[in-house]
Amino acid sequence: MSRARGVLVLLLLAGSGIAATAWLQRFATPLIATQQKALQSQKILSLLLPGSYDNQPLDQPLALAEPQLATSRLLAGYRATRAARPSAILLHSQVQGYGGPIQLLIAIGANGKLLAIKPLAHNESPGLGAQIALTPNPWLASFAGKSLGNPAEPAWALKKDNGQFDQLAGATLTSRATVSAVHDALRYFDEHRAQLLGEGAHD
Incomplete structure (x- = not known):
């Protein structure tokens, strides 16, 4: 009798454990997903200055026409607004680097000037192309303020390629890929300005 009672207790405990696990999973999964989304949003939107937007850009991704560009591909796009006016366009770009794909977030102001790259x-x-992920990153910061026409088309290249831009030390291919991706993004913005900024946008 005691053995049967012991087995019954074990079964009850096992059943309680399974029920508790299912309950926790049911209620914890949405919370974890929400927290992960918040962290991803914080990571992406940290590229923009506080106060430069008052919407939730990631909640309304842009439909990007012809995302395959000359040397890179656009994976996503977002519009930041302030007082219902566009303040920045975020373009999630992917370009082939030395060790594989490099994903960049490129912020472009409504006036077509680069705000930041992340x-x-x-x-x-490591120690070479991986320098691109250093924070702070003076090399990436040096792109701020540039636009499609500044510098002119031929200058959108590394100095060793007769362009204007320095490179990360020992990382020619990484640097070249980044410059090309940024130039692609600026060209795309210029060609699709009306769609990206939306109707009634002000340059």
Whole structure:
């Protein structure tokens, strides 16, 4: 009798454990998903200055026409607004680096000038191309204020390629890929300005 009672207790405990696990999973999964979304949003939107937007850009991704560009591909796009006026366009770009794909988030102001660039993922070599992920990153910061016409088209290249831009030390391919991706993004913005900024946008 005691053995049967012991087995029954074990079964009850096992059943309670399974029920508790299912309950926790049911209620914890949405919370975890919400927290992960918040962290991803914070990671992406940290590229924009506080107070420069008052919407939730990631909640309304843009439909990007012809995302395959000359040397890179656009994976996503978002519009930041302030007082219902466009303040920035965020373009999630992917370009082939030395060690594999490099994913960049490129922020472009409504006036077509680069605001900031942030690497989201890469497989570049430690100590070389991986420098692209350093924070702060003076090299990426040097792109701020540039636009499609500043510098002129031929200058959108590394100095060793007769262009205007320095490179990350020892990381020619990483640097070249980044410059090309940024130039692609600016060209795309210029060609699709009306669609990206939306109707009634002000340059």
